[in-house]
Amino acid sequence: MPTAQDGFFEYLAGLDCSQLKVYGQPEGTVVFPRVPVMRLEGPLLVCQLLETTLLNACNYASLMATNAARFRIAAGPDKTLLEFGLRRAQGPDGAMSASRYSYLGGFDGTSNVAAAAAMGIVPRGTHAHSFVSAHESFADLSTRMLGEVDLLGAALGYRKEMAYASPSDSELAAFVAFAQAFPERFLALVDTYDTLASGMPNFICVALALTLQCGYKPLGVRLDSGDLAYLSKEARKLLKEADAKYGTQLAACTIVASNSINEAVLHALDDQAHEIDTFGIGTNLVTCQAQPALGMVYKLVEIKGKPRMKISQEISKVTIPAAKEVFRLLGSEHVPLLDLIVRAGETRPAVGKRMLCRHPFDEKKRCFVTPTAVLPLLGLVWLGAGAKVSEADAADAAACSGGSTSALQAGQAGREQDLRSPPPTMQATRSYVAAQLALLREDHLRAVNPTPYKVSVTSELYHYIHDLWLSEVPIPELA
């Protein structure tokens, strides 16, 4: 049963975005609560139809990149982080988004081969437990040899010399088979039977044979269960013992760890002086365990030049009315001091000019700022054929200036997509994210109880909001 007239559907069919202007922050910009990440100007109905599409496109993407960045901060800059989330994401497309935005947030690779191929990310992973358990004995090997060397014989020789007590033969068969297929990429999953009693000894035997008999450099091991801090330290000790005996450098092998790792686990491992080089993180990364949804909203703030305001009893749900611009004000050494929201058309902040900045709702919270640099955050990213560029638009397109040189360059790279030029590469955006985070004060990035970053409004906008509020919200009548 039709619930609207035919004319309405014809009207919908004729709609396009030619009257639309979209302002956005460059992808990867660090954003704070209340700061608009996007501003649309155009016919009400077109803007309204885009609401859910844009929220769907931005919410999970931003959440995922943020979560990945938090994992990166927790792991530290020297660790390798691999995204292993394909099997737990919201279907295949959810998994592709997870791979993309975890990479942008600071991950180094993904086990999702389709994502890696599509996005130019490095595909990374290890063999499966089933590869080990599919082997039963040395008889499963089609050959003992790697090139001219009896790889199995050599490995068994080292096993004897090292006097390892009870490693599994089926596991050794699997490791030999893997080393035969990938002698240059020998990375073994060592926890199928017993990490320290079987997996590590078997790895070391094959690694010694690869190194000393065949001249290859083994890559490392992966731990996927148990006490990862303890096991990684013990694993490193076993590698050093072998090095001491044979003059090898197995201790330089990579130790990969996985198994329900989350941000808290990364911090805890750090406290225990773990020996892990690479983390494979899946479930808790892609489902954003700590906060599975990001609540960005899309609100009508101005219509026909008149401000509109979403009123709510909950102050966190009140939106700031009117078309707005946002500027990041930088201090000495280009450290961001605060983000300033300005009503479009108001006087903009300027370098060297002292300015009162106010909390949008709390009259007691205010400060003066004299910025050393002013970075406009919203730039024109879509200009419909029937929409017009204002002088302010043109000024912004020219004015985007960043903090550090790299942030500036990355910012410019972000800006070059304005007016439909091609978007920056994922690598450029990833560097931009890292540069942005590097500029922030450490206390803003702290995992627990971070100092809130200031998001302010001009004094002019402050009064504008409060006058509007008082005029729109009736005073309740208690009876």
Add this chain to the structure above:
Amino acid sequence: MPTAQDGFFEYLAGLDCSQLKVYGQPEGTVVFPRVPVMRLEGPLLVCQLLETTLLNACNYASLMATNAARFRIAAGPDKTLLEFGLRRAQGPDGAMSASRYSYLGGFDGTSNVAAAAAMGIVPRGTHAHSFVSAHESFADLSTRMLGEVDLLGAALGYRKEMAYASPSDSELAAFVAFAQAFPERFLALVDTYDTLASGMPNFICVALALTLQCGYKPLGVRLDSGDLAYLSKEARKLLKEADAKYGTQLAACTIVASNSINEAVLHALDDQAHEIDTFGIGTNLVTCQAQPALGMVYKLVEIKGKPRMKISQEISKVTIPAAKEVFRLLGSEHVPLLDLIVRAGETRPAVGKRMLCRHPFDEKKRCFVTPTAVLPLLGLVWLGAGAKVSEADAADAAACSGGSTSALQAGQAGREQDLRSPPPTMQATRSYVAAQLALLREDHLRAVNPTPYKVSVTSELYHYIHDLWLSEVPIPELA
């Protein structure tokens, strides 16, 4: 840099699923921990390549349907449940999965129009806050009329007669505009300014005019903020007041509620005798807030007729070795008593035959069961052209029998997809889920501390597992 030989890629390119057999439970079957939902038989490499694809396809789907079913149980059978999660799901495809599986789990409609169109689900939603805030005064109305009636004038007349204190004119303008466009679908979002002081009075004025002057039946209101239990009760009171004065039946209007609803909120609302008829649930439904990931795994259990077992220090991670079949044993009134895992080829359970059923790992947990019906859960769903049907396969295809008649029919519907016949419709699967849940004992479905449903193994399989364990796991040497 290539990391494998060309021959390997050629080999991959020639692979297909012609040697593969897949056994699966009908979609929508209620499953319990440790019970295999799928069993694959075929070449190791083909089975291995399917691991992540199948996990990706099953994990989120099952989690979502389960979450939806929990919401349905919490809300009760009489409430309407609408999925509102598109903006918070993992991208557009994640959202489509969310819509599909929340429908299968017991939801009635979705606000995702694309999903509704693609899947034959009823699209459901309300107008936005911005529709209200886009209106500023009565001057925004292109006409006061609906047909021959001065709708605005009539509404203003009721406002005066009801002596409502301070409702917003801009909100009334929006409601009149909406009623003019959709007189038969008038459902108003009433919390833009103040639910009880403005939204409800404005709704009632327009609803009275629609009913008494125009002969339409208004649908209802939506609450999207505040204390939903309190507001719904007060809203119903206001509707009754109007009915008392005008002899209308506005109290029969639907009250829709949304705003961060989760399972706990549904239970809490119930305790407060709320007056809500329909729930719109988004974020906490589609991101599965209570448990954002389901950890189904895919394990090698048998190779060349020999059992393989995933050993782990954590008992919850130990998998049961060997190819297995699963039977649901039903008791009186066809209530499921337990699921019994049987090694493929072992003696199967039979109706009327007393049988010892054991916990797979705890020797003290065991019971005798004499089933009144035996429902095989795994059926052949894919048979490659090069794979063969066994006698057992043929018997299963014929033997699928359910608990109640409806579960049986739904089960058969599920079975008809075997051997590549078309899958059941979403509506049939949704009914199958409901029928399955209706058969379960209430204490198994309880939200808090449910009684665990028994998943057992035969005595034969019990000893088989334990003998294999003891032979595979070395005894640690403490020193």
